Amino acid sequence: MSEPAPALELTGITAGYERRPPVVRDISLRVAAGEALGLLGPSGCGKSTLARVAALLHRPRAGTVHLAGRRATGFRHRAPRAQRTRVGVVFQQPRQAADPRLTLHDLIAEPLRATGDTTALPARVAALADATGLGTELLYRRPHQVSDGQLQRACLARALVLRPALLICDEMTAMLDASTTAALVAVVEDYRRDTGAALLTVGHDRALLHRWCDRLQEFPRERPLTPAP
Numbered sequence: 001m002s003e004p005a006p007a008l009e010l011t012g013i014t015a016g017y018e019r020r021p022p023v024v025r026d027i028s029l030r031v032a033a034g035e036a037l038g039l040l041g042p043s044g045c046g047k048s049t050l051a052r053v054a055a056l057l058h059r060p061r062a063g064t065v066h067l068a069g070r071r072a073t074g075f076r077h078r079a080p081r082a083q084r085t086r087v088g089v090v091f092q093q094p095r096q097a098a099d100p101r102l103t104l105h106d107l108i109a110e111p112l113r114a115t116g117d118t119t120a121l122p123a124r125v126a127a128l129a130d131a132t133g134l135g136t137e138l139l140y141r142r143p144h145q146v147s148d149g150q151l152q153r154a155c156l157a158r159a160l161v162l163r164p165a166l167l168i169c170d171e172m173t174a175m176l177d178a179s180t181t182a183a184l185v186a187v188v189e190d191y192r193r194d195t196g197a198a199l200l201t202v203g204h205d206r207a208l209l210h211r212w213c214d215r216l217q218e219f220p221r222e223r224p225l226t227p228a229p
């Protein structure tokens, strides 16, 4: 039997902002089906930018993204919905990522509601709230009424609500205490065990990524823009 296509394949990705020089240059990586890859790099090297490209949230200037063997870049507008919903993503700063007007319940439920499949919604939200340790009372609060850790739990639940085949965690635990970090890592591990999903996690904490991932890859060092004297 032939091997399944990689969950994620980035080829020659160059990306940046506005008219400034690119912050990510010609980067390629591959996450095999079911694999957990940790991408390590110092602050500011472009990890979050690359994570957003992989999550189809930032259009690269050059290069391609393939998800499960299908090209997900090069469309005139956004990638098709079926491609976008294959990827769940959790960012470092839950307060920047979460809509402040939504209750945690609606934050988790929104991607599922958008599919129109509301029959599964109550059970799915309840199961994810339970898995991420969010009690019923917390579910009806808004972001400003909960802690960063509680909000990040909801962001992880939201990222999993459509059962993505690939989860991308961009420094997901960087602002959390040790017990919340352990709880969220356990949620991701359980999810991967149950579904066979792949994981790309980016960060600078080698020990954490080493514990969490099957394989680590260093973010390629930036070539100096001007030659050293």
Ligand SMILES: Nc1ncnc2c1ncn2[C@@H]1O[C@H](COP(=O)(O)OP(=O)(O)OP(=O)(O)O)[C@@H](O)[C@H]1O
Pocket: 017, 023, 041, 042, 043, 044, 045, 046, 047, 048, 049, 050, 171
């Ligand atoms: N929205 C944006 N507009 C303009 N420049 C940006 C934007 N986001 C990031 N950058 C710049 O791109 C570069 C790489 O940032 P990025 O957040 O991808 O790095 P990082 O490795 O994830 O850093 P950190 O670990 O500190 O989050 C930085 O110089 C940053 O200032």
